[in-house]
Amino acid sequence: MRPHRLSDPAFAALGAGRPDAETVAELRRAQFSRHLLLLREIRAAAPGASWSLLVAAERDDRDRVRAAIARPLTGVWAARCLTALRAGKLPEEAGVGYLEDLAAPPAGPVPRRLVADHDGLTISVRLEDRHPLRAQLGLTPADPLTDAEAARWQELFTDAWQLLTRVVRPQAEVLAQVLDCIVPVRPDPSARGISATSADAFGAVAMSEPADAAALAVGLLHETQHSLLNAVHYLFDLHREPDALGYSPWRDDPRPVSGILHGAYAYLGVTRFWRARPGDPMAAFEYARWRSAVADATDDLLRRGGLTPAGTRFVASLHAEVRPWLDEPVDPAVARLAAGANTDHHVRWRLRNRHVEPADARALAEAWRRGAPPPRVTSELRRAPRRALEASARLDLTHALLRGEVVDGSAGDLAYLRGDEEAAVRAYRERVIADPRDHAAWAGLALGGAPEVVAAAYQALDDPETDPITFAAWVSS
Template identity: 70%
Template structure:
């Protein structure tokens, strides 16, 4: 007996499940078509269950018409109910009702609009190559599109829509030729794109929602490569959200830790999301690694994904299912670590990862003023350093990666000259002169003890162990000294001993 809107769920209703082999392949970022279909069906079941709960709590306008329409054309109605923004709407409604909102306060009208005449729509984005096609709806009118967490852009003009189309056409051919399995997953998962306003502080922004399987909110991409990377990245978030609807992957999903992709502390669940999305991004750069920029990105992210997966497995925050999933993820990326790359590119990539972790510690791990004073007093009095540790604190707001040193590396790999304002330490670091870099970064710290980039530079240039391992402790002690011209390297050496 099929499960319909008009019927109660039968006792023998089919349960959504995945075999161990399918689950492991999914963890490795290589789901087959049957697995993706199962996840999509599970999301439709979720929407239907949410809708039943809402209608049981309060009459929903358009529900009876939808039931009648389903009898006439079940496939069409199921396709409408599977749309990502239905999940956003249904979750919002049920959450409001359970919080005690009145019927007038709940946006119940979306369902009636879904089956009615919605008026003109922006034409979908399409592309085809070598027998594989993709069609993506453009959600640039529905008010619910703000539910993906970013500020929606206005309805696209024909010229803006044409730019999106040209960029997708340019992205699709190389995706199909170099990463066909990933292109197949992308075509099967991606339902719609929600254009959003650009963020002046970011090169490009994108997001997904756990309630909107198959929807990607994205600012207009700079080029075909940016679009390909953004869509691959965000659709993997959709896949993982669907997995987490069926399986508990975390015992402690909220435990904070280091994420190589963000400048703020992230919960374990967020770190897994980053690792899973960047696994496919790493595969993308691996397919292009003959180019120096792509080789650099491949080197960075293969190490970052492996580190994040290893930290999750060692952290004790995963369930048995989560351990199986992350083990498969790490096993996928591990062989890539041995693939040779140009020595200069590998050095800069390792440095970029180290730089990020150092700046992350300086930003997010804190030493109490009292402990910093203890260190400063011990130093000035010639006593051994007391053992001081730092505390991880949650960031007050989301922080995406931002580094002028990383921007300089990217520009250099593209063959662009360094800006005239580039600090001497960064230039020396870039050309592989650690002694000159160390001197320059030391001068910067003496001039401005609050310069986190300079503190990280001291570590990158081979400073004492303490500044490499616990830069936040060295920096806190130095700032507490209040001694003009004090040598940060001498202090770091004292702490290292």
């Protein structure tokens, strides 16, 4: 089997989120090679398994068996099986018996499929609501779908495909090449919708039923970008220190730099989708917000210097793709809300994840009481105990405003939405004085400097007579 290679122009186009058909085909071939290598290692670790059945099945129907080996869920099984065997588990405990399923002819119900065609571009994917491995994508799978539920998925898929082919056809063409299956999962009550991919399952998407066709279109674009980048990571080392933690505009917890790149690459596709829908206030908001987030994240990755030469080439192509978008005009009112949402997220992220030693906070408070200059106090980043998706009541209000819905929130949030900065500051100041631990109020003030230091010191001060804005200006001095 020949080595897998990408030319420099093809690699740069892939970094920019514009791979051609041959590049995607090469990534698929590389993933198939990976599956074969995993099977070889499993055989070496468990030689007594039913390998003769698989060999005989391939001899009888080569195309069917190779298609089964190439599927995303086979990749997940193979990676986990090999890991379990190397950890000392017995073959039956590691799941080697799945080889018999690969070898056996299809039995039982025919898997559901989602099929759509628009303007000459067709897509067909498996709707895996019964596959025994569907839980291995990291989210809790939904129960097998009823016929009515499956029909709802098909309706959304048809509408989403029409939307994709109409507004971002080149991305739709890539999606048709990459996407192999969708695994319906249970919704998360705390999230608007959840989806995930696995590094071992190129072309598989686990997702809860989307609210509408646009949400499905965006979710599929987002997760397909993850699959592409996972395939790139298999062929190229992009990071020198992939686990170093930093700020991610898409999550409320610290993320490794490899995860930050994944977020930037996924949101490149999402941003391009919103860019192609002018005239829609919500689309303009999403476009303005995410173009800045992607540009800032990639700029930070390039500045940090932790990329390999291949990683630098990839991220530079991504950054060069999005950078010109920052100069494209957006309605000023929408641009203000988008910039505010990014600032809001960054401030809340710092308050959540950067720790200030209590003794340092007390030292600041004591210096204030004495009328002394503020001592220099820093904070340290701490790994979050669990995954945290973005959650913000103020962002929810912004979305409702842009959708033309009735907006009902706190006095500070309502003043912020209508652009009354003085009223917003007054309201947020009152909230901070009433509860110095109110992160949303601190973020609403959008104080300069290190907000986590200001907030920690103000809590230690425990003096409601002290104006938090005056105190923040003193700390920043």
